[in-house]
Amino acid sequence: MARLLAPPLPAAGEASALTYRLLATLVDGARAGALEHAAGPPAGVAKALEHIQAALHAEPPDAERLAELDVPALARIADLSRAHFSRRFSRAVGMAPGEYLMQERMRRAAELLARRDASVKAVALSLGFYDPNYFAKAFRRAFGLSPREFRSSGMYLDIRRHGDGG
Numbered sequence: 277m278a279r280l281l282a283p284p285l286p287a288a289g290e291a292s293a294l295t296y297r298l299l300a301t302l303v304d305g306a307r308a309g310a311l312e313h314a315a316g317p318p319a320g321v322a323k324a325l326e327h328i329q330a331a332l333h334a335e336p337p338d339a340e341r342l343a344e345l346d347v348p349a350l351a352r353i354a355d356l357s358r359a360h361f362s363r364r365f366s367r368a369v370g371m372a373p374g375e376y377l378m379q380e381r382m383r384r385a386a387e388l389l390a391r392r393d394a395s396v397k398a399v400a401l402s403l404g405f406y407d408p409n410y411f412a413k414a415f416r417r418a419f420g421l422s423p424r425e426f427r428s429s430g431m432y433l434d435i436r437r438h439g440d441g442g
Contacts, residue, residue: 317368320354
């Protein structure tokens with residue numbers, strides 16, 4: 277592309293050949309990306325996704341794993357730089373790692389609140405939210421209700437139904 281645009285401009289035949297090579301390179305890159313996406317996330321991203329799910333679903337909650345639920349720690353788990361991990365994760369999952377983490381934490385919070393056997397504060401702590409007010413704000417942003425309103429609204433019945441496969 278640089279040769280196409282750099283002075284002196286190429287002759288028509290050379291420009292045509294360069295343009296064809298550029299398009300072929302772009303098509304090959306698109307195919308490679310499609311194959312990579314079809315094969316699932318890259319190994320490092322898959323390892324990070326497994327770590328996230330294991331940390332969120334550990335019974336009892338594993339404080340050490342929950343402490344590693346941030347982007348720098350996940351990048352280390354994936355054995356990638358933070359920037360490279362974020363790019364690969366976003367390409368594979370369709371959202372930034374921090375956004376995905378919050379979404380998964382909120383999904384797990386809804387599951388735990390639906391059980392009704394733990395206090396809101398206990399649910400917050402079990403998911404690594406050490407400030408119950410921040411947890412309530414994040415939950416409200418995700419579901420449009422506070423955790424207590426969520427419980428009293430009956431929304432949790434739908435979460436239970438989907439969680440049990442029914």
